[in-house]
Amino acid sequence: MVTLDQGGLGTRLGQRWGRLPSSPHGIEGAWAFVSPGPIAYGGWRIVPDTHPHAIVHRLASGRVRAGLVGTRSRWVDVDQVERSWTVGVRLSPGAPTALTGEPANAFLDSRVALDEVFGVPGRALYARLEAVTEPEQALALLLDFLARRVREGRQVDWRVRGLFEGGDRTEGPDAAARRLGVSGRALRQVCATWLGISPKAAQRISRLHRALGLLVRDGPITGAAAAAAVGYTDQSHFIRDCRVLLGETPEAFRVRGRAETSKTGAQGRRNLSSRRHASWR
Numbered sequence: 001m002v003t004l005d006q007g008g009l010g011t012r013l014g015q016r017w018g019r020l021p022s023s024p025h026g027i028e029g030a031w032a033f034v035s036p037g038p039i040a041y042g043g044w045r046i047v048p049d050t051h052p053h054a055i056v057h058r059l060a061s062g063r064v065r066a067g068l069v070g071t072r073s074r075w076v077d078v079d080q081v082e083r084s085w086t087v088g089v090r091l092s093p094g095a096p097t098a099l100t101g102e103p104a105n106a107f108l109d110s111r112v113a114l115d116e117v118f119g120v121p122g123r124a125l126y127a128r129l130e131a132v133t134e135p136e137q138a139l140a141l142l143l144d145f146l147a148r149r150v151r152e153g154r155q156v157d158w159r160v161r162g163l164f165e166g167g168d169r170t171e172g173p174d175a176a177a178r179r180l181g182v183s184g185r186a187l188r189q190v191c192a193t194w195l196g197i198s199p200k201a202a203q204r205i206s207r208l209h210r211a212l213g214l215l216v217r218d219g220p221i222t223g224a225a226a227a228a229a230v231g232y233t234d235q236s237h238f239i240r241d242c243r244v245l246l247g248e249t250p251e252a253f254r255v256r257g258r259a260e261t262s263k264t265g266a267q268g269r270r271n272l273s274s275r276r277h278a279s280w281r
Helices: 009-013 095-100 114-118 120-130 135-152 158-164 173-180 184-194 199-215 223-230 235-246 250-273
Strands: 015-017 027-034 044-046 053-059 064-069 076-078 083-091 111-113
Touching (some): 027 135, 064 114, 095 114, 095 135, 114 120, 158 199, 173 199, 184 199, 199 235
Antiparallel strands (some): 027 083, 053 064, 064 111
């Protein structure tokens, strides 16, 4: 999956970990990076994503912002200039509703502050986050906080997990419903409750992620090959989805990431690698 993005630069610039052995089901990964400072293209372009994230920023002023971001149905540009570093935890689809009991549309395309979401425990977490200066320390606090709430919270509806597990690359919503043994209407209702979007939209975003993931790998691959590999009917279909969901063509996405990597990536990697490893590893 392509996470914090800028043409795939997020993964190259910082450190990214997969699912941690000690984390409960529902926490899928964690990442940290030092913001590269001024960048081109008006901001850091974040791809649409069915997976929610808990994200903490430390600003150059010393202030901390922490929030829970739900399903993202389309791209958004985020200004990185005022941020010293960013850490985040990638959660399973439906996690905000499981953790809070609120419907998914409360988090759709939005960041809700952790103290607003979790009340007193969230405010206590904020206080602890403001007392640390290193991204690894903030990430350790965030992971511990979320792990406790995942263990205490509701389980995400099994049909949400089933939508993303199994099936072939060309599967549509009706085929997914049949595979899961439910009606199309029931699957749409489940997705609205837990994701805030339709099954078709969820599958569309997941397919885009798979294609973009191929484009940012080191090995050369054409847009046509990436489109075919993940089940687009043709390259034009892939380009149309990119324009709608990502605001640019696949090639513009790839070129932008490579341009930013050569300009800012090495310095960002040096900055982050100089920091000590987190105690939770």
